[in-house]
Amino acid sequence: MSATGTCEFQPKDYKSDLKPIWCPGCGDFSVVQGIYRALAAIGRPPHEIAFVSGIGCSSRIPGYTTAYGFNSVHGRSLPIAQGIKLANPDLLVLAAGGDGDGFSIGGGHIAHLIRRNMDITYIVMDNQIYGLTKGQLSPTSQKGRVTCTSRYGSLENPVNPLLYVLAYGAGFVAQASPTDLVGMAATIEEAIRYPGFAFVNIQSPCVTYGEEAQQIKGLKAISETLASLGHNPADRLAAMDLAQHYGEKLHLGVFYRNPEPPPTYGDLVKERQTLLSKDALPKERILDLFIKK
Amino acid sequence: MRKDLVFGMAGSGGDGIVSAGDSLLQAAAAEGYHGVMTKSFGSQIRGGESSCRVRISTDPILNPGGNLDVAVALNWEDFLKFGAELPVAGTTVVIYEAATNIKESEIPLVGVTPLQVIAVPIAAMAKETAGTERAKNTVVLGLIAGWFGIGAVAVMKGIRKKLAKKGEELVEANQRAFDAGRAFAMEHPLKTSMNVVASETKGAVKLITDGNDMCAAAAIFAGCQFFGGYPITPSTEIMQFFTDHVWKYGGAVLQAEDEIAGIGAAVGASFAGKKAMTATSGPGLSLKSEMMGLASIAELPLVIVDVQRGGPSTGLPTKTEQSDLFAAAFSAHGDVIRPVMAPTSVADTFRITIEAFNIAEYYQTPVIVLSDQEIASRKETLDPIDTSQFKIINRLRPAGADLQDYKRFKQTENHISPISHPGMLGGTYLASGIEHVESGAPTNSGSVHQRMNDKRTKKFDPLKDRRDLFEITGNPDAPIAMVAWGSVAGVCREALAMAQAEGLNVKLLVPYLLYPVAEGVYNDFFASTQKGLIIEQTHLAQTFKLLRMHIDLPKGVKSLARSGANPFLPGEIVAALHHLLSELQRSHEGQLQPQE
Numbered sequence: 001m002s003a004t005g006t007c008e009f010q011p012k013d014y015k016s017d018l019k020p021i022w023c024p025g026c027g028d029f030s031v032v033q034g035i036y037r038a039l040a041a042i043g044r045p046p047h048e049i050a051f052v053s054g055i056g057c058s059s060r061i062p063g064y065t066t067a068y069g070f071n072s073v074h075g076r077s078l079p080i081a082q083g084i085k086l087a088n089p090d091l092l093v094l095a096a097g098g099d100g101d102g103f104s105i106g107g108g109h110i111a112h113l114i115r116r117n118m119d120i121t122y123i124v125m126d127n128q129i130y131g132l133t134k135g136q137l138s139p140t141s142q143k144g145r146v147t148c149t150s151r152y153g154s155l156e157n158p159v160n161p162l163l164y165v166l167a168y169g170a171g172f173v174a175q176a177s178p179t180d181l182v183g184m185a186a187t188i189e190e191a192i193r194y195p196g197f198a199f200v201n202i203q204s205p206c207v208t209y210g211e212e213a214q215q216i217k218g219l220k221a222i223s224e225t226l227a228s229l230g231h232n233p234a235d236r237l238a239a240m241d242l243a244q245h246y247g248e249k250l251h252l253g254v255f256y257r258n259p260e261p262p263p264t265y266g267d268l269v270k271e272r273q274t275l276l277s278k279d280a281l282p283k284e285r286i287l288d289l290f291i292k293k
Numbered sequence: 294m295r296k297d298l299v300f301g302m303a304g305s306g307g308d309g310i311v312s313a314g315d316s317l318l319q320a321a322a323a324e325g326y327h328g329v330m331t332k333s334f335g336s337q338i339r340g341g342e343s344s345c346r347v348r349i350s351t352d353p354i355l356n357p358g359g360n361l362d363v364a365v366a367l368n369w370e371d372f373l374k375f376g377a378e379l380p381v382a383g384t385t386v387v388i389y390e391a392a393t394n395i396k397e398s399e400i401p402l403v404g405v406t407p408l409q410v411i412a413v414p415i416a417a418m419a420k421e422t423a424g425t426e427r428a429k430n431t432v433v434l435g436l437i438a439g440w441f442g443i444g445a446v447a448v449m450k451g452i453r454k455k456l457a458k459k460g461e462e463l464v465e466a467n468q469r470a471f472d473a474g475r476a477f478a479m480e481h482p483l484k485t486s487m488n489v490v491a492s493e494t495k496g497a498v499k500l501i502t503d504g505n506d507m508c509a510a511a512a513i514f515a516g517c518q519f520f521g522g523y524p525i526t527p528s529t530e531i532m533q534f535f536t537d538h539v540w541k542y543g544g545a546v547l548q549a550e551d552e553i554a555g556i557g558a559a560v561g562a563s564f565a566g567k568k569a570m571t572a573t574s575g576p577g578l579s580l581k582s583e584m585m586g587l588a589s590i591a592e593l594p595l596v597i598v599d600v601q602r603g604g605p606s607t608g609l610p611t612k613t614e615q616s617d618l619f620a621a622a623f624s625a626h627g628d629v630i631r632p633v634m635a636p637t638s639v640a641d642t643f644r645i646t647i648e649a650f651n652i653a654e655y656y657q658t659p660v661i662v663l664s665d666q667e668i669a670s671r672k673e674t675l676d677p678i679d680t681s682q683f684k685i686i687n688r689l690r691p692a693g694a695d696l697q698d699y700k701r702f703k704q705t706e707n708h709i710s711p712i713s714h715p716g717m718l719g720g721t722y723l724a725s726g727i728e729h730v731e732s733g734a735p736t737n738s739g740s741v742h743q744r745m746n747d748k749r750t751k752k753f754d755p756l757k758d759r760r761d762l763f764e765i766t767g768n769p770d771a772p773i774a775m776v777a778w779g780s781v782a783g784v785c786r787e788a789l790a791m792a793q794a795e796g797l798n799v800k801l802l803v804p805y806l807l808y809p810v811a812e813g814v815y816n817d818f819f820a821s822t823q824k825g826l827i828i829e830q831t832h833l834a835q836t837f838k839l840l841r842m843h844i845d846l847p848k849g850v851k852s853l854a855r856s857g858a859n860p861f862l863p864g865e866i867v868a869a870l871h872h873l874l875s876e877l878q879r880s881h882e883g884q885l886q887p888q889e
Contacts, residue, residue, distance in 0.1 A: 018723075018734055050565065050715040055726075062723060063735065068715040069723040070564055071735070072557075073587050079521075079554035083561025083569070084715065086545040087519055091565065091715050112550040273540045280541035284680045286510045287643070289538075290500040291677075292322055 009043050011036035018063050027204030027216075028057060028125055030178030032064050034202075035094075035123070037185035039065075042092075042192055049092045052081040054106060056098035057132045058125035058204065067094075075106025078113050078122065085118050089266040092192065096123040100130050103159045104139040114168040114197055118265045121191045121198045124161060127206040128214060135209035142247060147209075162243035162255060165199045166236065171258035172198035173239065175251055178205070179220045183252055190254065195261045203250055219250050226253035234259040294490045296351045298441060299358035301379040302433065303344035304367030306337065309430035314345035315672070316434055319451045320444030321349045322499040322674040325492030331357045331671040333378050334611045342371035344379060349443060351492050355790075356783030357671065359862035361385050362487065363441065365433055367415065368393055369401050377859050384408055386483060388436060390415050390429075409484050413477060422473045423466035431467045435474020442488040445475070500675040504639045504668035508598055509534030511646035512570050515685055517596070518544030519569040521558030523551055523577065526610045527666045528600035531572040552580035556597065560584055563593045564724055566714030568650060572598035575617050576606065578624065578661075585659050586625035589749065591724045592702065592712070594653035594688055596646070601665040601779075603857040613666035614857025615779050618835040621661045622808040628746050630753050632656070633808035634762075635663045637782035639673040644683065645805055648762065651686040656752055657712055663807065665830075667780040688712050691720055700731040702745070708752035757811040765818060767793065767800030773873050774818065774825035774850065775801045776840070781830055781861060788866035797870055807836075810843040824873040825850035828866065832856045849873075 014036045022028050039049065049067035053059035055074035062069030072080050081095040102110060102124045113120065129147065130136040136149040140161065144153040166173050172194040176184035184202065191198035205215050212218060231238060231253075239255040281288055300317065304310045314330050321328040329348045335341035348358040360382035366372035366389040372379065381387060381402050389400065391412040400410055413436060419428040431452065438445045449471055456464050502510075509531045512520075520535040522528075535546040544567070549555035555571050562569040573581060578599045588595045601617045603609025621633045634649050636642040646662060653660040691699060691711035696719035703710040710731075713720025722733040728745060730736050767789050777785040782803040789801045802818045804811070819825070827837040827850065837852035853869060855861075 045718075047718050047721050048716055052561070060735075063725070066721055068564075068721050069725075069733075070561075070591075071723060071725040071727060072560075073583050073726050076553060076557045076584070079549065079557025080561035080564070082547065082554075083519065083521060083558030083563075084565040085561075086547060086558065087562035087565035087567040087569070088714075088716060108550060109554055112554070269540075269545050273543055273545075276540045277543065283514050283516075283542060286514050286538075287500060287678055287680065289510065290502040290506070290675070292319055292499055292501045 009040045009045070011040040014039045014046055014065050014067065016064050016066050020064055021060055022057060023208050025207040026057070027127065027178045027206070028061065030181055030184065031058070031123070031125055031202055031204050032061055034176070034181060034184040034188050035061070035065065038189035038192060041185070041189045044092045048090070049094065050081070050084045051094045051096070052077045052084065053095065054097040054101035055132070056101045056130070058096060058098040059101060061096050075101050075104070076109070077101065078106065078109040081120050082113060082116070082118055085120055085266060086269065089270065093120045094123065094192070095120055096125065099124060099126040099128065099140040099161070100138045103161055103164070107139070107159075110165065111168045114165060114170045116265045117171060117196045117262065119196055121200070123188065123200045123202060125202050125204040126161060127204050127210055128158070129206050129209045131206045131209055158247060160243065160246045161201045162246050163240060166240050166243055166256060170199050170256070171196040171261055173255045174199070174253060175201045175203070175255065177203040177219055177223060177250060177252060179216055179223050179250070180252060183225065187253065194257060196258070196264050222248065223250040223252055226251050226255065233257045295487055296490060298349050298362045298487065298489055299360070300347045300349075300363045300365065300437070301344065301361040302365040303342060303372040303375055303379060305371050306340040306343050308343065308367050309427065310343050310367070311345050313430035313433055314347050316448055316451050317347050317437065317444060318672055318674065319501060320447035321347070322501055323447040323450070324443065325495035325497060326351060326443070326489070326674070327354045328674040329354045329357050329671060331667055333375060335374065336611050342374045344375050346379070349489060351490060354673070355786040356780070356863070357667070359864050363388065363437070364407075366390065367429060369395065373401060380862065381405055381407055386487065387411070388413055392416050411481065418473045418477065419470050422469035428467060428470035431470040432474040435471040436478050438471070439475040439478025440483055440487065498677055500677060501672055502639060502675070503530070503670055503672045504636065504642045504664055505530035505600065505670065506534050507639050507642040508572070508646050508662070508664065511643045512596065512650065513539060513542060514680060514683070515568065515647045515650035516687070517568040517570050517650065518542065519559060519562035519567050520546040520571065521549050521562070521569070522555040522571045522573065523549055525552070525574045525577045527602055527669050528572045528574050528598060530669070531598060552577040553584060556581040556584040559595055560588050560593060563588070563595050564591070564714065566716070568594065568654065570596040570598065572600065574600050574602050575604040575608065575620070578617060578620055582625040585631060586627055586629065587726045588659040589625070589629045589631060590627070590726055590728070592657040592710070592749065593659070593724070594657055595659040596649045596653050596662060597659055598662045598664060600669040601663060609858050611666065612858035613780060614831065615665060615781065615829050616831040616833070616835060616857065617663060618807065618831065618839060621663050622839060624661065628750065630750050630809050631659050631661060632753065632756060632806065633661045633663055634805055635779045635807055636668060636805070637779060637803060639668060639671060640675050640678070641805070642668060643678060647683050647685070648805070651684070652756065654688045655686050655709070656756065657688060657709060663779065665780050691717075696720060701733045702729060702731045702748070704731060704744070704748060708748045753809055756806065757809055757813060759806060759811070760814060762804070762806035763811065763814050764803040764805070765800060768798055769800060770821045771798045771800040772821060772823040772877060773797065773799045773870060774822040775799065775828055775866070776804070776825070776836070777801065777828040778804050778807060778836065781828055784861045784863055785828055785866060787863040788870070791863055791867045792870045795867065797874060799870055808839070810839065812843050815840065815844045819844070819847050819850065822847050823849050824877050826853045826869060826873070827851070828853045828861065830855060830857050830859070830861070
């Protein structure tokens with residue numbers, strides 16, 4: 001089934017009755033708005049969407065939508081999302097979480113999802129801090145950053161999420177920010193429409209524990225759209241060049257979109273199932289496999 | 294003439310010992326015998342020591358047997374490494390490689406004089422007849438056919454089939470090696486004949502498989518359409534079976550990047566509405582525990598197979614043990630019940646795996662199947678199983694009225710709520726690891742938490758009344774009792790039969806459901822008990838302690854527990870039962886003559 005349904009949906013149709021636990025002004029309010037808009041543009045009914053997250057402020061997000069949500073355990077949204085997609089390839093599967101969830105405790109999973117190229121869209125709300133546990137160092141915190149677990153400054157270099165997923169071979173890599181809600185919704189929509197794994201890093205400020213430079217005003221000051229730079233999203237090496245500026249610049253838009261998307265894992269599974277189902281013993285005779293003649 | 298023979302063979306990795314065991318088992322099956330074969334290895338990838346036991350009988354076999362009737366040592370160094378796994382006694386015929394240059398009177402077995410010891414130039418005969426020492430195992434099969442009357446025709450028929458693709462020359466070389474072994478046996482008859490009587494069921498259809506393949510086949514039969522896992526000895530063959538077959542049934546398998554992702558994907562597949570499974574061994578069970586907690590609170594059906602090996606940590610990766618019982622029963626934090634099941638043989642692995650899926654689906658819960666290395670990798674001959682006798686249970690789906698203002702975790706009389714899945718109109722909800730109200734919305738409320746804990750634990754009450762998940766044999770009113778599960782149960786079944794033949798009044802309880810502990814079943818069983826043994830392969834007596842947590846065991850019930858890779862022998866259990874009986878008689882005498 002294509003990502004596009006037939007019914008007409010409005011963004012509000014994807015908004016649930018749950019009241020977010022986020023702090024007033026949190027960037028994640030904009031992100032969830034962007035997701036409502038993207039989903040409405042795509043038009044799949046909420047019950048055909050599975051939205052999985054891990055643990056963290058941003059991982060509360062599936063509950064704020066009317067989709068089937070799964071607010072799972074820390075760092076494990078991607079394995080669960082893959083199980084869902086393999087069990088029912090017709091579903092639209094979204095995964096979301098924070099930078100700690102995706103690049104620290106769950107950092108081992110994304111490489112493998114990328115090499116499997118399952119048709120899943122992964123949205124990371126990157127705020128360079130652990131907000132839910134009240135302000136510890138995160139894997140994307142800048143070196144030298146002072147937090148309650150780094151009183152004398154962080155001794156570690158940050159992960160570069162964009163370079164990381166590009167290097168692993170993701171077919172769709174983009175970045176967005178609440179500084180541009182319209183652009184963010186469009187980017188999420190494009191990611192979902194991409195037939196294969198798609199990654200969107202969203203710079204979503206933490207108003208409580210984030211630094212001044214990471215608030216909306218600071219982000220605006222360093223933001224540039226990739227389109228305005230004349231970047232060709234089919235050029236993976238150029239995308240990697242630009243991605244190196246993560247942390248200094250805020251490049252918005254699509255870094256890379258594979259111009260010729262390869263078959264997804266789901267396509268290959270379907271092919272294999274069709275091919276092999278021809279010589280299946282009926283289930284009730286499966287023990288015949290063990291007969292010795 | 295014998296009705297039952299136990300062979301034990303050991304050599305180095307390249308000697309083809311296991312392949313000889315396979316051939317012997319298949320030949321025995323073709324000739325209508327019952328057979329069980331177990332394998333044991335060092336943990337080397339190639340080479341190292343390798344052994345197998347094959348037990349052949351005209352009657353159904355309860356366990357791989359105790360002392361060996363026939364021991365085959367291709368070299369002594371490797372044979373001795375298996376210690377109690379290959380026990381030689383005064384009733385054993387020992388056959389060994391003459392090229393070891395050890396005199397028959399000087400074989401390195403301490404404290405035992407075997408029935409007969411025979412040095413055979415096995416390697417030399419292989420070289421002479423087949424041109425290569427690689428045919429040693431075929432010479433051994435010829436010796437076995439000659440001395441014990443098993444496989445005279447069927448062994449070579451099997452080898453012929455196996456080697457057909459490799460050319461007639463190789464087949465003929467093996468035939469010569471086999472004939473030479475047989476001729477040697479004919480020329481050197483045993484002092485006491487040990488021929489096995491012919492089976493009356495020759496030609497009947499037999500199945501041969503091991504516990505891991507049986508488990509995977511049962512899962513597919515039960516409707517499992519997703520497997521997520523990570524390779525780990527000794528459970529990997531379950532995943533391999535899925536990768537060979539599950540696609541044919543519209544399912545999928547994911548060899549994940551780690552144990553956590555393996556179970557995570559299975560949790561996802563279950564959420565999406567499919568029956569799902571993962572399999573692992575001890576270290577993997579530890580890694581999967583957080584996901585098990587998630588599946589428990591999200592009330593998602595899931596089957597987790599743990600093929601136990603020696604622990605803790607890497608422990609004894611290729612040897613059997615039952616020491617994951619605590620880890621399974623208390624597999625993650627929080628107040629939670631996760632049912633734990635255990636098969637006792639390859640044959641009942643089929644039923645128990647289906648039951649595990651049925652319980653998972655009915656109660657919407659993860660269920661742990663505790664298999665063990667012995668059951669998982671031992672091969673059994675089986676009579677065909679009528680699969681139509683097994684009922685398949687599917688999770689309760691919401692219908693009509695349930696989907697008006699659907700509440701995923703709705704309180705119901707039996708604490709089980711209809712479960713929707715993505716794609717179902719009207720059934721959307723938030724599944725979560727966080728505590729939730731009936732709709733699925735997160736909550737911090739203590740009173741809701743109390744209510745939901747009630748729901749998630751009380752729903753299992755009926756499970757404890759499933760008496761069909763317990764097997765009681767022997768005289769139900771006997772004063773002497775045994776409890777054993779898993780692969781140890783088979784040893785105790787045989788011990789029971791031996792003890793009864795010796796006139797002991799004994800009974801045996803074999804639980805297939807280990808947790809939650811069915812207090813009623815045990816209390817009834819122990820009502821007549823004055824003396825008893827909880828028999829298990831754990832160092833800490835985990836089963837004994839788990840039962841004591843739940844039941845006031847009669848004072849005379851003691852633990853008989855030991856570490857893995859040290860098998861129990863039926864004979865030693867019978868001896869222990871005799872000891873209990875004499876204690877019992879003494880205490881009765883004591884009652885008659887009170888002492889000051």
